[in-house]
Amino acid sequence: MENIALETHNLTVSYNRKPVLWNVDFKLPAGQIIGIIGPNGSGKTTLLKSIMGLTPLSSGYVEIFGQQLNEVRSRISYVPQKESVDWDFPASVMDVVLMGRYSPKNLFKRISKKDKDIAAEALEKVNLLEFSNRQISQLSGGQQQRVFIARSLTQNADLFIMDEPFVGVDAATEQAILKLMQEMKEKGKTVIVVHHDLQTAKDYFDWIVLLNTRLVASGPKADIFNEELLQEAYGGKLNVLSKVGELVRQNDFPIREKQRK
């Protein structure tokens, strides 16, 4: 692997002395769409937070494009879980998207016309331009997610890190996000997505990281989807296990409900 976007080295994170991530060590290629998959409570979100420096590390380090986080911060765009904010906040769609243009350097300056143009362009891309003056509490779940994606588009980053962007969104939003991710990939950007749904994972991603507190596997999707690894990641969770068995039996994982709500 010559072009490495992200490397974690012996990463361990614990909360209340209980390890959430244990010795996680992997390298991710640049220019691909990468899924981080694992059962609930397997440390997926914590992994993203430790990559973004939001959680103290017990040991290990993270390198992005071969550098420390602080040196490449402006090249990274983080999309938190949409449940992490209060959507009743008195702010308009435009206000939230404009936040993508904030940086420590321009924090005390006024928002420029150029920032507004960039924000409008991003809203256009996610099909929300006509909603730009709407209060965010009036949006549906899918629209909220698209607002977050638009905000991250305005950052003009090289690496996108998204936490569960497909949770609670409608089919149209799901397709829109997938299309945007493809566009980003074509422009040579790297997209890292936390995802919990095994059934759709194979369609969405090029590269898959299987996580269950420890790293189970990391590699191109063809290498990852086999019975042994999936059972290792999801082992013990019975209902999931039966789903995995079913998936493995059919070998090429065709099950997918396109109109899933």
Next chain:
Amino acid sequence: MTAFWIILTGSLVAICCSLLGSYLILRRMAMVGDAISHAVLPGIVLAFLFSGSRETLPMLIGAACLGVFTTVIIELFHQKARLQSDAAIGITFTWLFAIGIILISFFADNIDLDQDCVLYGEIAMVPLDMIVSATGWQFGPRPVWILGFTLLLIITFISIGYKGLFITTFNPEYAKAIGISTVFWHYSLMSAVSLTTVVSFESVGAILVVAFLIVPPATAYLIVDDLKKMLILSSIFGLLSAISGYYLAYLINGSIAGAMATMTGVFFTIVFIFQKIRTKNATQVPNF
């Protein structure tokens, strides 16, 4: 003229508190405002004790530091001792407030301060505290000048720090991810709240500051869809409460500060009922 100065003092307190309170509410920190307003008491007493007079600027700032110290302790208990944040708030401010009360009773002979004044304020006395020049010209009451200066500081802080306060209030995690210090903005806001509490305690009292910090912003929150509008509207509600509160007190011959705080509640109730009726009558627009 007396009425004018009292209403002006009340209004300045109300606007200062309403502006900062808007951020406290949106950050779900309303009770931290409550805690600070109580916990500055020992600071105020000590300041009186050392300076022997009211309103010397270094002493005001010293007392305000105690308010910031309170929020540091609350954070410490919450983060390091893994205490629930409301329990941490409860421990910190009751303890500091109690120390303040002991200090007052202990040094009662040395300082011109009593529990009643600290708790309820003496806004009616404001016009007596005139700044008089050597030539006999009256510049207006001292508290009005101090509060006016504080309001100016707060307005400057909010307009310069608008983006910083906005992003760290709405989505602190994202702010951290793009390299903006949430700690800096947290303590800047806490310092402003502390300062406001210290300078307003004399007119409306330590407890009633809380009413102005929380109720007008909560009233505005019910009807606005935009942060800027919330700041303006909560100031207006604060202002109206101060003015109508004065006349309510005049009418019933009661405590002015108490009446002003009562009016904040009256405005909240009116807006709440009005809002309920409005949403009931409005047809639900389907959300695509």
